[in-house]
Amino acid sequence: MMEIQLKVQKPLKDLVYLELKHKILTGDIVSQTRLMEIDLSEKMNVSRTPIREAIKKLADDGLVKIVPRRGAYVANISIKDMLDVFEVREDMEGFAAKLAAQRINDEEKDKLRKIAAEYDAALENGEDKDRIIELDERFHNFIVGCCGNETLSELVKYVQELALRFRYLYYNDYTLYEATAEQHHRIIEAICSGKAEDARREADAHVKALKEFVFELGKKMEAANELE
Secondary structure, eight states, X not given: OOOOOOOTTSOHHHHHHHHHHHHHHTTSSOTTOBOOHHHHHHHHTSOHHHHHHHHHHHHHXXXXXXXXXXXXXXXXXXXXXXXXXXXXXXXXXXXXXXXXXXXXXXXXXXXXXXHHHHHHHHHHTTOOHHHHHHHHHHHHHHHHHHTOOHHHHHHHHHHHHHHHHHHHHHOOOHHHHHHHHHHHHHHHHHHHTTOHHHHHHHHHHHHHHHHHHHHHHHHHHHHHHHHO
């Protein structure tokens, strides 16, 4: 685990929280791992107080479960959890895309196209899954940022983070990323053309495709478990 470096911009407790959150979301700290304050404080070169505060905040996020007399553990994540997340994400991201189509400016349009081009290049160059996921999240986060609604942005951010954890754990099928590139361009075309309802429809279709992927993955996992 990387040693936390002091930065004037953020309190130490926030840096510790962000570091642990990142490691949980990306699978560096896996489900059911017990979070030991002493161990983490040594690895991160900080006192136990910011570790304790970070764990409490992660519990509020739903990423950690605190069990009385047993300690804190990284929460499980299931197929059902993700299907629930995508049901919510579908409507919210569709609405965000609709608002973005109504409010995006020319500079933001250029930036959105640039992010999509970086995603395409990462696929073409065979870059690793982490880089592709990073660019996909940047694409969606930028659209949400263009919607001009802070409340919606915060809600979508929370839901996207839940989905991000699942993606790092289970998304190993590169055909999914190739289909995603095509969907990105349809979303861009609608947003940049100011076609709000088309943007919403394309964003909805994109999330529905991800939800279907998760559903099919769940069936495959169930079938594999039955064979064991």
